[in-house]
Amino acid sequence: MRARVEEIVFDCADPAALARFWAALLGGDPVDRSPDWSYVDPPGFVRVAFQKVPEGKAVKNRVHLDLAAGDPSAAADEAQSLGARRSGGIVADEYGAFQVMCDPEGNEFCFVSG
Structure with missing residues (x-):
């Protein structure tokens, strides 16, 4: 079986805000699917998505x-x-x-x- 990368997902506190940041950086339009899930489809790259999680970032990625x-x-x-x-x-x-x-x-x- 071969799989392909569909999207890269970041855990975060504010999906809509991060989608807008990354859209400005990479291109594409931010999409808010729900208050807990946003994404951007940058030209020539896989989808970059953002999902809301309750915990904050604590260590290096x-x-x-x-x-x-x-x-x-x-x-x-x-x-x-x-x-x-x-x-x-x-x-x-x-x-x-x-x-x-x-x-x-x-x-x-x-x-x-x-």
């Missing part, structure tokens, strides 16, 4: 998205204007660079180049 960005610093600046925050500085080596970010609820993601 075990899985995160790496988003291609020609200039991770410029991408981070734009994401900050949408409500994200940087986590540390840019890390660079001979293969490229990345900037760890947190969305408005603290879910980590990275802007990467190279």
Whole structure:
């Protein structure tokens, strides 16, 4: 049997707000299916969904998205204007660079180049 990724789901406190953040970041229109479930279908990517859970985020994500960005610093600046925050500085080596970010609820993601 082969399966395919249908969507990536983030647990969160405010699905509608996160869907709007990620739609602004990745493109696509936010959809609120219910007060407990929202999603966005970014162009060229699988659905990114958000489900309401009672507990808050307590530790680092075990899985995160790496988003291609020609200039991770410029991408981070734009994401900050949408409500994200940087986590540390840019890390660079001979293969490229990345900037760890947190969305408005603290879910980590990275802007990467190279």
